[in-house]
Amino acid sequence: MMEELQQLVNKFVSDRDWDQFHAPVHLAKSIVIESAELLECFQWDNDHFDYQHVKEELADVMIYCLQMCDKLNVKADDIIKMKMKMNEEKYPVEKAKGKSDKYNEL
Amino acid sequence: MMEELQQLVNKFVSDRDWDQFHAPVHLAKSIVIESAELLECFQWDNDHFDYQHVKEELADVMIYCLQMCDKLNVKADDIIKMKMKMNEEKYPVEKAKGKSDKYNEL
Amino acid sequence: MMEELQQLVNKFVSDRDWDQFHAPVHLAKSIVIESAELLECFQWDNDHFDYQHVKEELADVMIYCLQMCDKLNVKADDIIKMKMKMNEEKYPVEKAKGKSDKYNEL
Amino acid sequence: MMEELQQLVNKFVSDRDWDQFHAPVHLAKSIVIESAELLECFQWDNDHFDYQHVKEELADVMIYCLQMCDKLNVKADDIIKMKMKMNEEKYPVEKAKGKSDKYNEL
DSSP states (O other), X not given: OHHHHHHHHHHHHXXXXXGGGOOHHHHHHHHHHHHHHHHHTTSSOSSXXXXXXXXXHHHXXXXXXXXXXXXXXXXXXXXXXXXXXXXXXXXXXXXXXXXXXXXXXX | OHHHHHHHHHHHHHHTTOGGGOOHHHHHHHHHHHHHHHHHTTSSOSSOXXXXXXXXXXXXXHHHHHHHHHHHTOOHHHHHHHHHHHHHHHSOHHXXXXXXXXXXXX | OHHHXXXXXXXXXXXXXXXXXXOHHHHHHHHXXXXXXXXXXXXXXXSOOOHHHHHHHHHHHHHHHHHHHHHHTOOHHHHHHHHHHHXXXXXXXXXXXXXXXXXXXX | OHHHHHHXXXXXXXXXXXXXXXXXXXXXXXXXXXXXXXHHTTSSOSSOOOHHHHHHHHHHHHHHHHHHHHHHTOOHHHHHHHHHHHHHXXXXXXXXXTOTXXXXXX
């Protein structure tokens, strides 16, 4: 459950008294920084990667995302569902199906 | 529930026949690209931001993360819990408490 | 001189036989990865930073940019001048002067 | 010539009175944001890309880098040469030649 994860992450932060550092702009920077570390797993090779390393870096991105949800006072579930609804309207099945130019030029 | 979200995202992708484009490296690139769009909400101002816009961009990052979980055949819950355990060992409360140099130099 | 720098960087790459790894997509990933390392110098503090570290990371970004110029068979000078001309037309002085909403919403 | 480019970029900024927005942290964010736009040219395809678009985005990254050099009161030439010397020591030809694990694990 997302809520359980959110609580796990919040407890980790508050136990360390780190909430003071978590201005939204700092979390936004942190999400990019961790995303780039995830990308680094694929820096010189598009096809082969260290599975365990990728999982850890991907988790780091999501952990910062959950911290940002907390900071913004939103539930991850809610904003994901909200955005999925927007995406469904933006990319209707009949127009988007199988198009590789999808997210950009539909 | 995370699983419900994952299914929502998976259905969105398979309805559009987009799974063919979702090589892990493409998803890693997409996560960075969306993260940078989130950061763009704070580009020239560290303190003020468009709340709705931030929520949408943050959701986009998480949606691509869920797609990557699916591609890697892992549950988001599992890798987040795994990584949180690693973080707890890496940053013990007694050493990390209230330190701004935290993630980097402990 | 830019050309001298470009040659310096090219020689470094060819001496190590690294040109084989420098597909444009790999260089694009590398530029993002190095940019994120530059951003990391400002991760938890917007105002104070390690001057020497920032200079090194900034240089790394530019070095990969020069490698990409080489790969694309363009001169850095030429594309910078080309883009500056486009920017000047996009942001005319009379409209853009002193506006913080500049790059985005003019 | 780099110095000529730097002056071109500086004039563009000062003509628009934009220097006030160019705190180092804002420029660091901007460099990442533009780098991600460059990466977007390769988002769903590693091999094919819009050559003109790539040149424009690459130039944007370099233009922000030059603005940051100006803000830090350094010459691009100087920090690139400084860093290239460091790289040459870090990756000696005899050890690095033809190794794809290069930048990471040497």
